Amino acid sequence: MTTALITGATAGIGAAFARRLAGDGHSVVLVARDEKRLREQATELHDRHGIEAEVLRADLATEEGIAAVEARLADPKRPVDLLVNNAGFGNKGEYLDVPMADELAMLKVHCEAVLRLTTAAVRGMRERRRGAVVNVASVAAFVPRGTYGASKAWVVQFTQGAARDLAGSGVRLMALCPGFVRTEFHQRAGMGTDNIPGWLWLDADKLVDAAMKDLARGRSLSVPDPRYKALVGAVKLAPRGMLGGLTSRTGRKYGPR
Numbered sequence: 001m002t003t004a005l006i007t008g009a010t011a012g013i014g015a016a017f018a019r020r021l022a023g024d025g026h027s028v029v030l031v032a033r034d035e036k037r038l039r040e041q042a043t044e045l046h047d048r049h050g051i052e053a054e055v056l057r058a059d060l061a062t063e064e065g066i067a068a069v070e071a072r073l074a075d076p077k078r079p080v081d082l083l084v085n086n087a088g089f090g091n092k093g094e095y096l097d098v099p100m101a102d103e104l105a106m107l108k109v110h111c112e113a114v115l116r117l118t119t120a121a122v123r124g125m126r127e128r129r130r131g132a133v134v135n136v137a138s139v140a141a142f143v144p145r146g147t148y149g150a151s152k153a154w155v156v157q158f159t160q161g162a163a164r165d166l167a168g169s170g171v172r173l174m175a176l177c178p179g180f181v182r183t184e185f186h187q188r189a190g191m192g193t194d195n196i197p198g199w200l201w202l203d204a205d206k207l208v209d210a211a212m213k214d215l216a217r218g219r220s221l222s223v224p225d226p227r228y229k230a231l232v233g234a235v236k237l238a239p240r241g242m243l244g245g246l247t248s249r250t251g252r253k254y255g256p257r
Contacts, residue, residue: 008087129170
């Protein structure tokens with residue numbers, strides 16, 4: 001039986017990955033900050049699917065949290081075959097409105113943790129000549145939109161570059177770029193969502209199904225919905241100056257309030 005480790009596993013996309021992977025027969029290691037929710041989730045997945053569900057409480061905005069997950073991923077006696085780096089958050093406010101400590105915490109979770117956890121997992125995977133990493137980014141990676149978009153752009157570039165370096169090793173890396181998903185993300189950040197058109201919303205379980213198909217196809221980048229594929233294509237063709245103004249206005253309309 002293979003093992004998958006999912007960060008940010010108790011809600012949203014992370015919880016959808018946990019449900020899908022447990023349903024496919026994988027043992028899971030569930031990582032998040034809330035131990036009570038982790039244990040409830042682990043019990044539910046074990047009872048429903050008969051798999052082993054391990055709990056690892058860790059705050060990836062801290063050195064101790066990252067180190068704890070690194071150690072679990074590097075344990076040769078308990079190999080992890082699939083890593084899903086999903087933990088992440090948004091900050092309420094525009095540049096200079098957000099406290100520097102919050103911006104740095106975002107970079108630690110979105111960039112440093114992704115780099116360190118991917119590296120800890122991939123070293124063993126390369127020796128075993130099998131394994132995969134899914135790094136959850138965002139369509140925000142393709143537009144100039146503050147620290148969040150910049151951090152997700154880093155995730156995409158890092159993942160695709162590492163995927164090229166590991167070609168032929170048996171290890172697959174993929175950046176997953178969803179759009180608006182029905183999760184706790186916006187609520188936790190204090191962001192308003194009333195003005196977001198209904199057609200932009202994605203279902204987390206369907207998103208994960210599409211992502212797993214793209215991973216099986218060997219893709220290093222997954223934009224898992226035709227609507228967002230079209231939007232990303234349009235963004236790549238738009239002049240950067242016009243795009244910057246558009247994303248700024250969109251952020252004020254759909255983003256933090």
